[in-house]
Amino acid sequence: MRACITRLVLGVGFVVMQQTGEAQETERVLSVLRMPAWPRAAALANIGAATSLPEAVFYNPALAGTVAAIAGSAHFYGSDSTLNTLVAGLSTGVVSVAAGVQLLRADIGFDPLVDPIPGSGATRNHSLTSVTTLGGSMRLKGMRWGASAKYITLVERGIDADGFAFDLGTQRQIGPFSVGLAVQNLGDGINFGSSDELEMPTRVTLAAEGGGLPQGAFIEFGALAALSVDQDGEVLPAAGGQVIYAPLDGWTFSFRAGARRPAPTSNERPLTGGLALTLDRLTIDYAVEGVKHGDAVHRIGVRLR
Amino acid sequence: MLNRLPLAACLLSAGVACVQPTRLSRDDSGVILARQALNAPNPGERGRYAVRHLYYGSGTDIRRPYFKDSVSIKTATVDGSKLASTDDKSRKKYWGFGFDKMPVNGRVWYPDGDGPFPLVLIVHGNHNMKEFSDPGYGYLGELLASRGFIMVSVDENFLNGNTRNENDARGWMLLKHLEAWRAFNDSSGRTFYHKVDTTRIALMGHSRGGEAVAVAGAFNKLPYYPDDAKLQFKFNFGIRSLVAIAPIDGQYRPTGRPTPVENISYLVIHGSHDGDVSAFSGLAQWQRIKFTDGKPHFKSAVWMYRANHGQWNTVWNNKDNGQRSERWLNLDQLVSPEEQRQLGKVVITAFLEATLRDKVEYLPIFRDHRVIGGWLPKTMYATRFEENGLRALARFDEDVDVTTGSVAGVTLKGDSLSTWKEANVPLRWRNATVGHNAVWLGWNNRVAGDDTTKRGQPAAFSLTMTDSLRGAWSTDTTQAIVLSLAPTPDEPGPRSPPKDTTKADSAKKAAEAKSKKPAIKVKPDSTPFDLTVEAVDASGTAARVALSAYGPVRRPLDIYVMRRKGRDKANYATTYEIVLQTYVLPLADFVRAQPGFDAGRLRSIRLLFDRTVAGTVVLSDVGLSKIDRGFMTVSAASGR
Numbered sequence: 035m036r037a038c039i040t041r042l043v044l045g046v047g048f049v050v051m052q053q054t055g056e057a058q059e060t061e062r063v064l065s066v067l068r069m070p071a072w073p074r075a076a077a078l079a080n081i082g083a084a085t086s087l088p089e090a091v092f093y094n095p096a097l098a099g100t101v102a103a104i105a106g107s108a109h110f111y112g113s114d115s116t117l118n119t120l121v122a123g124l125s126t127g128v129v130s131v132a133a134g135v136q137l138l139r140a141d142i143g144f145d146p147l148v149d150p151i152p153g154s155g156a157t158r159n160h161s162l163t164s165v166t167t168l169g170g171s172m173r174l175k176g177m178r179w180g181a182s183a184k185y186i187t188l189v190e191r192g193i194d195a196d197g198f199a200f201d202l203g204t205q206r207q208i209g210p211f212s213v214g215l216a217v218q219n220l221g222d223g224i225n226f227g228s229s230d231e232l233e234m235p236t237r238v239t240l241a242a243e244g245g246g247l248p249q250g251a252f253i254e255f256g257a258l259a260a261l262s263v264d265q266d267g268e269v270l271p272a273a274g275g276q277v278i279y280a281p282l283d284g285w286t287f288s289f290r291a292g293a294r295r296p297a298p299t300s301n302e303r304p305l306t307g308g309l310a311l312t313l314d315r316l317t318i319d320y321a322v323e324g325v326k327h328g329d330a331v332h333r334i335g336v337r338l339r
Numbered sequence: 340m341l342n343r344l345p346l347a348a349c350l351l352s353a354g355v356a357c358v359q360p361t362r363l364s365r366d367d368s369g370v371i372l373a374r375q376a377l378n379a380p381n382p383g384e385r386g387r388y389a390v391r392h393l394y395y396g397s398g399t400d401i402r403r404p405y406f407k408d409s410v411s412i413k414t415a416t417v418d419g420s421k422l423a424s425t426d427d428k429s430r431k432k433y434w435g436f437g438f439d440k441m442p443v444n445g446r447v448w449y450p451d452g453d454g455p456f457p458l459v460l461i462v463h464g465n466h467n468m469k470e471f472s473d474p475g476y477g478y479l480g481e482l483l484a485s486r487g488f489i490m491v492s493v494d495e496n497f498l499n500g501n502t503r504n505e506n507d508a509r510g511w512m513l514l515k516h517l518e519a520w521r522a523f524n525d526s527s528g529r530t531f532y533h534k535v536d537t538t539r540i541a542l543m544g545h546s547r548g549g550e551a552v553a554v555a556g557a558f559n560k561l562p563y564y565p566d567d568a569k570l571q572f573k574f575n576f577g578i579r580s581l582v583a584i585a586p587i588d589g590q591y592r593p594t595g596r597p598t599p600v601e602n603i604s605y606l607v608i609h610g611s612h613d614g615d616v617s618a619f620s621g622l623a624q625w626q627r628i629k630f631t632d633g634k635p636h637f638k639s640a641v642w643m644y645r646a647n648h649g650q651w652n653t654v655w656n657n658k659d660n661g662q663r664s665e666r667w668l669n670l671d672q673l674v675s676p677e678e679q680r681q682l683g684k685v686v687i688t689a690f691l692e693a694t695l696r697d698k699v700e701y702l703p704i705f706r707d708h709r710v711i712g713g714w715l716p717k718t719m720y721a722t723r724f725e726e727n728g729l730r731a732l733a734r735f736d737e738d739v740d741v742t743t744g745s746v747a748g749v750t751l752k753g754d755s756l757s758t759w760k761e762a763n764v765p766l767r768w769r770n771a772t773v774g775h776n777a778v779w780l781g782w783n784n785r786v787a788g789d790d791t792t793k794r795g796q797p798a799a800f801s802l803t804m805t806d807s808l809r810g811a812w813s814t815d816t817t818q819a820i821v822l823s824l825a826p827t828p829d830e831p832g833p834r835s836p837p838k839d840t841t842k843a844d845s846a847k848k849a850a851e852a853k854s855k856k857p858a859i860k861v862k863p864d865s866t867p868f869d870l871t872v873e874a875v876d877a878s879g880t881a882a883r884v885a886l887s888a889y890g891p892v893r894r895p896l897d898i899y900v901m902r903r904k905g906r907d908k909a910n911y912a913t914t915y916e917i918v919l920q921t922y923v924l925p926l927a928d929f930v931r932a933q934p935g936f937d938a939g940r941l942r943s944i945r946l947l948f949d950r951t952v953a954g955t956v957v958l959s960d961v962g963l964s965k966i967d968r969g970f971m972t973v974s975a976a977s978g979r
Contacts, residue, residue, distance in 0.1 A: 251665035282357055283667045283903040 063233040063265075064186060065147045066138040066163045067199065067219050069117055072107050073335040076321035077308020078274030079292025081260040083241035084205065084214035087337070088123025091132035091169040093239070094203035094216035095180030098169035099123035099130030107319070107335025112151040112328060114160075115140040119335070121167075131170045138163040142190055148301055151328025161190035169201070178205040184219075188226060197224035199234050211244045236265040245276075254278040270295050274306070286312040290321070301325045308333075315339040359904040361672045363645065364896040365865075368717040371891050375713030376973050379700040382688035383681055383714060386486030388450035393530065395519070396444030396494070401435045403471065406444045406494065411530065412523060414443040417515045421570050423508035427501060433469070434497050441512065443519050444494035446473060448480030450487050454534035457541065457695035458520060459483055459490045460513055464546025464587075466655060468499035475652030476545075482684055488691060489535060491516065495548070506547055506591035507566070510554025513542055517576045538577035539695040543687070545651055546616060549586020549607070553624050556581050556600045557593065565593040580604040580694035582687055584651045585613055586621040597774065601629045604694040605638040608686060610646025610679065611898050611916060614659030614668045618766035619773075619916055622723070626775040630727035635967060639690065639705040640723035642918045643682050643716075644896055645672055650679040669902045678716035685714050699969030706923050706966075707890055709975035719896060721825070721918040726970065729821055730812060731962040732802050732944070735761045736776030745962075748808030755798040757781045757831030758955055764919070767898070769912045777919070777959035779827070782948045787833040795834055797949035802961060804942060809877070814941045814963060816927040819971075822944075822961040823919035824886070826868050826894045829955040868892045869950040872922075874929040877940040882933030885950065888976055889922040917957055923964070925971065 070076035071092035074085070082093035089105055090097035102124050109117040121134030140146060142159045169182030184199040203216035219234040226232055245256035259273040274292030281287075288310035296302040303324035310319045317337040322330050393411040400406035420439040431437045450456055461479065463472035473492045483490040493516055498505055517540065524535040544552040559578050564570035581603055589597060605628045607621035619642055630636045647670075649655030656676060658664045673679075689701035703710045708722045733744040733751060741761050742751050753759040758781025763772035782798030785791065804812075869887045886892055895915030899907045907914050926938040944961070948954070 248662050251663045280663075280666055283901070283906065285357070 062145075062230065063235045064163070064188075064199075064219075064224065065145045065235065066117065066136060066165055067184070067186075068147060068235045068237070069136075069138070070109065070321070070323075070333065071119055071134075071136065072105060072121070073109075073308060073319035073321040073333040074290070074310065076109070076323060076333045077290035077292060077306055077310075077319070078258060078276065079260075079272035079294040079306050081241055081243070081258050081272050081274055081292065083203070083216045083239045083260060084212040084243040084258065086212065088121050088132045089119070089134070089337075091121060091123070091134050091167055091182055092119075092136070093218070094205060094214045094241070095169035095182035095201050096171045096178040096203035096205040096214060096216070098132035098171045098180050098182060099125050100171065100178070101125070101339065103337055103339040105317075105335060105337035107333060109331065109333040111140065111146040111331055115144060115146055117146070129170060129172045131168070133169075134167045136163075136165040136167075146301075146331075147297075148299055149327075150301060151325050151331065159191070161188065163188050171203075176206065180204070186224060188224060188232065190226070193226065195224050195226040195232075197222065197232075197234075210246070211242045213240075213242045215240050233265070238263045252280055254280065264297065268297055270297060284312075284314045286310070288312070301327055357904055359669055359899055359902060359907070361669060362897050362899045363672055364719070364893075366717070366719060367891065367893070368719055371709055371719070372712030372715055372717060374709070374975065376710040376975055377700075377703055378973075381685070381714050382486075382692060382701060383482070383684040385482060388452055388485050388487055390481055390484040391449050391451050393447050393449075394445070395447065395523075397442035399435075400442065400444065402433070405446070406442070414519050416440040416442050417512070419508045419511060421564065421567050422511050423498060423502065423505040425502055430468075430497075430500065436497070438508070441497060442494070443512075443515055444473075445491040445516060445519075446480075446494070447489065447491050448477070448484035449489040449531075449534075450484050452487070454489075455524075455536040456487055456489045456534060457536050457539035457691070458517075459488050459541045459543060459691060459695075460493055460516055461490065461543040461582075462493040462495055462509065462513060462545070462548035462551060463499075463652060464544065464548040465499050465502070466496075466546075467661075468496050470654060471496050472499065472652060472654055475654035478653060478680055479543075479684065479687065482688060483691065486688060486692070488695070489531070491520075504590060506550050506587075507554055507558075507564075507593070509544075509547060509551035510558055510591070511564075513544075513551060513555040514558055514572075514574045514576065517574070521576075538579075540576055540578045541580040541582060541691055541695055542578060543582035543584065544586065545584040546648065547587055547590065549583035549621060550588055550590055550598075550624070552581045552583055553586075553588075553598050553600050554591055554593075556603050557598050560601075578603055580606070580690065582690065583607040583621050583624065584683070585609050585616050585648050586624065587616050588620040588623045597627055598624065599627060599629070600624070602632045602634065602636055603628070604636045604690070606641070606686065606690040607639075608641045608643065608651075608683065610648065610650075611642060611644045611896060612646060612673055612900050613648040614664065614900050615648040617900060617911065618768040618771060619918055620766060620768075620771070622764075622766075622773040622918070623775070625723060626773055633727065635727060637702075637705060637724070637726035637970075639686075640918075641682070641686055641708070642721040642916070643674070643679065644719040645674045646679045646682070646718075647673050650674075650676040651683055653680075665902075667902060668900055672899075674716060674718055678718070681716050685711065699967075699972070702967065702969040703971070703973045706970045707975050709890065710973050712975075719891070719893070721891075721893075721920050723823060723919060724921040724923065725821070725960065726964065726966060728965040728967065729960075729962045730964065731960060732804070733778075733959075733961045734776065735778050735959055741778070744802060746808065748805035750803045750805075751778075752801050752803065753780065753798075754800070755782065755784075755796060755834065756800065757783055757798075757834065758829070759800070764917060764957060764959065765912065767911045767913055767916045771912075775959065777957045779955060779957055780946070780948075781829060781831045781955035783831045783833050783953035784948065785833040785952055786836050788836055794952070795837075797947050799945050799947050800958070801943050801945040806877070809940065809942060812963060814926065814938055816925070816930055816938045817965070817968070818926050818938070819964050819966050820872065820874065820924040820926065820944055820961075821921065821964045821966075822872075822924075822958060823921045824892070824956050824958045825917050825919045826892065827917065827955045827957060828895055828915070830953045831955065833953075866951070868894055868954060870956070871947040871949050872924055873945040873947050874926065874936060874938075874941055875943045875945060876937040877942045878937065880933060880935045880937065881945075882929035882936035883947070884924060884928055884932055886922055886924075889924050890920050892920070919957060919959060921960070923966065923970070
């Protein structure tokens with residue numbers, strides 16, 4: 035039964051990918067759906083499909099709300115473009131839910147993942163993209179299963195457009211590893227104006243994360259890896275690791291690094307990094323990503339459990 | 340870089356402020372343990388036998404070569420599937436067997452001699468199943484074998500890990516080991532043929548194993564497994580004594596009730612700074628041990644200040660909270676592993692010598708630990724003691740009438756007390772108790788008013804016997820008053836002045852005037868705590884002694900186990916444990932104090948709160964004992 039469902043999820047993902055792969059008439063994709071949704075992922079090569087945090091609703095709905103928390107972050111692409119995220123998760127024991135909002139304010143025509151990051155003095159004509167995501171998950175036969183829906187709106191030059199996308203995901207704990215499989219951004223593109231169509235950046239990701247490997251009383255190591263296949267068939271491996279120094283019960287300092295194969299057209303560089311400080315229920319995350327053209331991209335976030 | 344220094348300094352300061360500094364009560368061991376009154380060989384030192392070792396077991400263990408290739412005696416596996424279960428399939432994969440084929444594996448330390456020798460089994464508690472716990476009691480094995488005991492460290496690692504409600508299985512396994520030992524002793528040609536004294540057996544256990552020995556003690560006399568009578572028991576081994584080391588209690592409840600144990604001597608030891616079983620839960624089992632057959636049993640509880648959970652086992656050591664214990668627990672304040680194990684060696688060996696070998700020379704240790712000041716590591720201890728000769732006047736849990744005792748003919752009375760109530764003795768854990776009642780007695784001899792030196796008559800609490808009860812019990816100078824008591828931090832406010840009936844409302848006015856004054860923050864009282872015990876005979880002659888002559892009387896000792904400041908207060912009901920100290924006061928001492936006092940006509944026992952101005956004590960298990968003279972051969976005060 036479990037294998038059947040897994041095959042179904044994979045099958046649906048690849049069928050949709052093939053369909054979207056065939057329809058490559060437009061060049062624009064809704065890149066906001068590919069961007070790192072929160073700083074921890076940004077620091078760890080944008081891997082999040084196996085991580086039990088509320089922000090996981092943007093990566094793998096099977097992990098939506100497994101940790102009750104609220105988190106917000108801001109991602110700075112140069113001086114003028116930002117991606118802000120707010121997410122909250124809640125678990126009732128049987129069912130977990132999470133809701134999140136991503137808001138991308140960027141120069142018109144500027145794709146933060148592809149285009150050179152502008153410095154100061156950039157144009158001031160902005161587009162505004164918002165993604166509202168609602169996801170739920172539950173445990174069934176030793177695995178977590180989840181689904182989420184995304185409502186996307188785009189405002190550009192006074193024109194509004196909107197559309198929906200859906201994610202499916204599953205997750206299982208295998209020994210010390212959390213293994214997640216997610217199919218993201220299923221759905222039609224968004225028609226924008228008379229001729230423009232924004233594609234959904236459909237992606238299938240298999241990810242694994244292991245943590246808590248102690249080195250003495252105060253140091254822990256964690257590692258994670260993911261293999262993603264994009265809608266255009268690109269295979270994008272990524273891996274990351276973190277060292278956590280926990281000098282005191284409730285206090286942790288995390289040092290993170292990631293490496294990935296960026297999409298060929300991407301402005302991203304392979305290496306990412308970041309830091310985090312947790313003081314009891316409060317976590318402050320910071321991430322930095324190198325880009326090929328322009329200044330580095332910074333992201334900062336706050337999470338309250 | 341420089342502008343980040345303030346941030347780093349802030350973080351560092353916050354970190355330092357969040358760390359709980361080492362906070363220990365002032366050590367009085369220099370006074371309390373100043374003398375070695377008992378003149379006998381130190382039971383913590385090796386005996387005269389050379390020590391031999393061997394392993395027995397299934398011989399098929401895939402994880403431990405010593406239970407495979409080094410096994411000298413092969414044993415059959417046992418089916419414990421009625422007593423333990425798990426959904427975790429990885430366990431079977433790891434061990435190569437399930438609970439239906441549990442091996443009877445043991446590592447043995449035995450004396451090189453003819454025997455027959457008493458048999459002592461020790462079993463570990465729950466721990467990471469892959470870090471094997473059974474080697475951790477080698478220090479006891481070497482010691483006990485050198486003194487003429489066969490000691491077996493029982494392997495129950497396959498019950499460890501993420502198991503729940505399996506303590507019946509742990510206890511049952513001990514009895515299956517005893518079945519194996521009966522066969523070893525009966526089989527000619529075997530190493531232990533006729534070398535085991537099967538009438539002198541002790542079971543020892545640590546943590547969950549500490550509860551398991553009580554379960555085994557109960558199962559030993561039952562015909563069937565209480566939770567499934569399809570499993571028949573045929574044990575009836577000669578178990579004379581049980582030793583529980585930092586045990587839990589109540590994980591297994593036969594037929595939903597606390598495990599009852601009767602007519603077996605019992606020793607429980609526990610550390611104040613236990614980071615795992617962080618309350619003295621073994622006191623609950625200690626209270627439930629009953630002596631009903633008139634044979635010379637006794638029970639003792641030893642609470643060691645600054646001892647933890649793991650240092651009783653050389654594998655576990657100071658990792659009470661797992662491998663990352665240093666992150667959670669303040670380990671700096673613990674006594675050293677050697678000191679902690681020295682306490683274990685001394686009291687466990689003395690207990691086994693007394694209960695398995697009938698050696699009386701060590702009995703006084705259990706009545707008053709101060710008699711072995713030279714053998715005990717220098718820290719503070721609280722000890723409980725009760726022997727089969729105790730006749731209880733008041734245990735405080737028979738009814739809800741605070742004026743009645745445990746037997747008909749006993750009347751309890753308070754005088755000038757601020758607090759007089761009966762309740763269950765709490766443990767440090769929230770909403771947990773030892774399941775036994777005590778009486779709380781609070782007093783303040785100061786009279787409210789501007790004159791802070793003004794005192795009223797000392798508060799008192801008395802237990803009075805009727806003539807008929809006195810006649811039936813026929814007291815004499817060979818007997819002793821026994822009581823268990825612990826001060827609490829509570830200090831009632833000054834008592835109201837007596838009403839002056841000649842002036843209307845004078846007392847009320849005085850009280851009103853006082854209440855208008857700003858409250859004064861009272862510092863915790865650090866003066867020595869003491870009270871007087873008064874025995875009164877039928878003719879009214881009173882004899883008095885100070886309680887502190889019979890054992891330490893201490894205010895509660897600070898217990899801050901966690902490294903993070905505030906965590907102890909958040910996690911536990913109190914930052915101290917109420918551990919009652921047992922005092923044995925020979926009636927002969929009252930005669931010495933007041934030669935006119937007639938011990939044969941004892942009418943009442945009075946606690947007179949005249950040596951400490953204000954305080955609250957918890958009192959329980961007050962009685963008279965025809966105590967075995969072996970317990971009284973030496974006194975901490977006189978050394979006689």
